[in-house]
């Protein structure tokens with residue numbers, strides 16, 4: 183399954199690349215047709231290039247001097263070309279959807295080839311019920327309507343003097359800091375708690391989208407589906423799905439949605455703990471957990487080991503207010 187997905191994405195990348203290159207060639211042809219000087223420059227540069235290649239094997243005394251002059255000529259031609267393109271306001275290079283890997287899916291750093299985050303993300307999207315992330319793709323911070331949150335504090339109902347609107351402002355601030363400091367080991371993870379319909383899923387998808395835009399990998403999954411896929415892998419021992427299982431541990435951002443709705447068995451609990459715990463020690467990984475349970479209920483449901491990890495390493499943000507989903511209708 184994994185292998186098929188991999189192959190398919192590879193083919194898609196090849197297609198993307200071909201399209202970008204084709205468009206580039208067409209653009210170049212059109213521009214060269216209307217500005218012939220550009221083609222002349224290319225021809226001259228090529229001729230000078232051949233000359234300097236020949237020079238490198240020559241034994242002439244003034245070899246260095248000539249090489250210097252050739253290079254100066256080439257540089258001046260390149261500058262002329264750049265100036266023309268700048269005047270035309272045209273960037274003459276293929277427009278890849280990912281600059282980092284130029285739509286190859288891989289990039290080289292310090293002599294080693296790495297899989298590009300964009301390719302990893304495609305694999306994750308395709309392999310873990312992609313609908314999850316696709317549905318959320320539209321969500322962004324600028325779509326938050328603060329009017330949906332009451333600016334009146336209601337201590338009897340929410341047990342705090344802070345109005346839902348001010349609370350939401352605080353949550354947005356914490357979320358922005360989380361995004362900004364995503365790479366920092368000092369930045370804590372996030373736990374969103376609160377009753378359904380108060381914006382937890384919306385907020386975690388906003389963050390997920392921003393993190394993807396920063397070229398990190400994101401896996402968004404409900405707690406119960408996530409644990410089911412762990413067990414599927416463990417029981418089938420399917421080697422090809424190993425990479426996906428591993429992504430639970432090394433994906434840059436893991437969003438565990440709806441913690442507390444899974445049917446928790448002792449074995450599942452251990453898996454959950456292993457994932458949460460090992461992500462705390464892996465570099466460049468962060469986790470967002472969202473749950474309808476209160477902290478007290480979490481403490482009753484889960485072993486103290488998970489609770490102590492959360493208390494020590496997560497910023498706990500409580501969502502409250504009226505059900506937004508009802509208000510929007």
Ligand SMILES: [Zn+2]
Nearest residue numbers: 280283298300
């Ligand atoms: Zn890429």
